[in-house]
Amino acid sequence: MVKLTDAELLSRLRLSTRLETDRISLEGYHPAGVLVPIIVGVGNPQLLFTKRTELVETHKGQVSFPGGMVDPEDGDVVQTALREAREEVGIQEGAVEVLGLLDDLATPTGFIITPVVGVLNGPPSLSPNWDEVAEVFQVPISFFADPKNGRTEMREFRGKQREIWYYESGTHTIWGATAIIIRSLLERLDLF
Numbered sequence: 001m002v003k004l005t006d007a008e009l010l011s012r013l014r015l016s017t018r019l020e021t022d023r024i025s026l027e028g029y030h031p032a033g034v035l036v037p038i039i040v041g042v043g044n045p046q047l048l049f050t051k052r053t054e055l056v057e058t059h060k061g062q063v064s065f066p067g068g069m070v071d072p073e074d075g076d077v078v079q080t081a082l083r084e085a086r087e088e089v090g091i092q093e094g095a096v097e098v099l100g101l102l103d104d105l106a107t108p109t110g111f112i113i114t115p116v117v118g119v120l121n122g123p124p125s126l127s128p129n130w131d132e133v134a135e136v137f138q139v140p141i142s143f144f145a146d147p148k149n150g151r152t153e154m155r156e157f158r159g160k161q162r163e164i165w166y167y168e169s170g171t172h173t174i175w176g177a178t179a180i181i182i183r184s185l186l187e188r189l190d191l192f
Helices: 006-016 077-089 141-145 176-188
Strands: 030-040 046-052 067-069 097-101 111-121 133-140 150-157 160-169 172-175
Touching (some): 006 030, 006 111, 006 176, 030 176, 046 077, 046 141, 046 172, 111 176, 141 176
Parallel strands (some): 030 111
């Protein structure tokens, strides 16, 4: 299992993320931003996840990163991700060091997601919106870097076969767009 120190992780992220990405635009798809919160200063860098409630409009009960659709008043997708993280789990914008963006991805449910990589120094103070978030939990990045912890299935999307990763962490199944974002992060960190 590959483990990075906080300093190694931050160095790799600063070199591999950027604030501009090639954006995807598809007719009928809604732009969305998610914060990929990386917690450092806890011994082993962690990713923070939410499990969505059964009350939300889409992706009921699924594990995700905090995020949602771009609102007209958001200045950009970074502001969307930060706003959504504050609204969903109470992470304040000032607590996040935004390092950059990962590549956009289109989902079968009609969203184009832009992942915003942000670092939190130490465990954040959380105040989840229980109407949207059933649970907040963390998983070490090193867990995802170990291929034994994941499995793949092939699924068709937009006429092409895609490899979809699934990770089982405790009682949580992490898959779909969230797993694609994790794989993109691992690639940027040179962990596979």
